[in-house]
Amino acid sequence: MRILAPIIVLGLGVGAAIGAEFEVRQSEKAFLPERLSVSKGSRVRFANDEKFVHHAFVDSPQFAADTGDIPPGEARDIVFAKTGAFIVRCAIHPQMKMTVEVSEE
Ligand SMILES: [Cu+2]
Numbered sequence: 001m002r003i004l005a006p007i008i009v010l011g012l013g014v015g016a017a018i019g020a021e022f023e024v025r026q027s028e029k030a031f032l033p034e035r036l037s038v039s040k041g042s043r044v045r046f047a048n049d050e051k052f053v054h055h056a057f058v059d060s061p062q063f064a065a066d067t068g069d070i071p072p073g074e075a076r077d078i079v080f081a082k083t084g085a086f087i088v089r090c091a092i093h094p095q096m097k098m099t100v101e102v103s104e105e
Contacts, residue, residue, distance in 0.1 A: 023047060024088075024098065026054045026070070031088060031098035039105045040083050047075040055091040058100075060084070066091075 020042040025032045027049040038044065046056045048070040056076070057066040062084050067076035080086070080102045090096035 021045065023075075024056075025049050026056070026090070026096070029090075029093050029096055031056075031090075031096055034098045035101070036098070037101045037103065038080055040102055041079065041081060041105060042102070043077050043079050044100060045075050045077050046070060046088075048072055053092060054096070056088050057091055058086045058088055060086050062086075 020039065022036060022038055022042060022044045024036065024044055024046050026046060029050075031046075036044065046054070046067055048054045051072050053072065054070045055067060056070065056078065058064055058078065063080070063082040063086055065078045065080075067078060070076050078088075080100055083102045083104055085099055085101045088098045088100055
């Protein structure tokens with residue numbers, strides 16, 4: 001028999017996968033990890049570890065999404081509904097960049 005225990009997201013480490021949920025940290029004006037592979041429909045949480053606002057977005061011809069401002073200590077999600085490789089940027093810090101690769105489920 002398989003026992004399903006409750007899973008706590010924090011403490012599993014950078015980029016840890018929980019079902020179709022992933023977490024990206026925003027720390028020292030960088031996204032961690034810099035590259036993440038997920039399946040289509042996955043929810044990626046962007047957590048702000050800093051004392052100032054971040055604002056993650058994707059703007060590609062195939063897929064666009066925007067978290068809006070993410071206040072310090074808070075998180076916002078993006079659901080990646082299309083396959084492809086998408087660059088995530090921060091609207092406030094142009095040097096911040098990561099890639100999310102989305103494959104078929
Ligand atoms: Cu930022």
